[in-house]
Amino acid sequence: MAALPLFLVLLLGVSALHKAIDRQRLGIAAARLAGAPVSTGSLLLIAAGVAEGTAALCLLLAPLRLAGALIALLLWALYALLLLRRRGQSLDCGCDLVARERPVGWGQIARPVLLAGLAAPAALLPPAPFSLDAPFAAAGFLALWFGAAELLAIPRPVWRKNRC
Numbered sequence: 001m002a003a004l005p006l007f008l009v010l011l012l013g014v015s016a017l018h019k020a021i022d023r024q025r026l027g028i029a030a031a032r033l034a035g036a037p038v039s040t041g042s043l044l045l046i047a048a049g050v051a052e053g054t055a056a057l058c059l060l061l062a063p064l065r066l067a068g069a070l071i072a073l074l075l076w077a078l079y080a081l082l083l084l085r086r087r088g089q090s091l092d093c094g095c096d097l098v099a100r101e102r103p104v105g106w107g108q109i110a111r112p113v114l115l116a117g118l119a120a121p122a123a124l125l126p127p128a129p130f131s132l133d134a135p136f137a138a139a140g141f142l143a144l145w146f147g148a149a150e151l152l153a154i155p156r157p158v159w160r161k162n163r164c
Helices: 003-021 023-034 038-060 062-085 106-124 133-152
Strands: none
Touching: 003 023, 003 038, 003 062, 003 106, 003 133, 023 038, 023 062, 038 062, 062 106, 106 133
8 A cells, every 4th residue: 555545544543533532622622613512512523533434444445545535535625614714713623632722823724735635646546565665654644744733833933924
């Protein structure tokens, strides 16, 4: 399996697992992000976790890779639209592994847009035989992804001119 689909599988799997582990915080975050009552947060969280898990499993199986990529693309596009609606508002969007309430800015909006953009070519990659370099590359991409999230969490870095 190529590194790109495997990276997406890992990211979707971690996201689904995170939703199962941190249900209370992420249920509230899901409701606030969607602009829905807090009482519906758990249902929204379950739906998102099931979609992420389904996309991850489909991406693992070559015959279902297109379906998995389409589910992931639609889910990340929805996340991007919801974040765009909340731009400038201060909330914990649930995008990180730790609780961080901060104003939603272009960095948070760009993350799911980038992932949606990666899902399309992942679906079109031809099936590749398993090799050891793909899991290591996918794990490296995942580490870089989480590292970039930590950089985005810096409140007022000197190197960032735009404060939003």
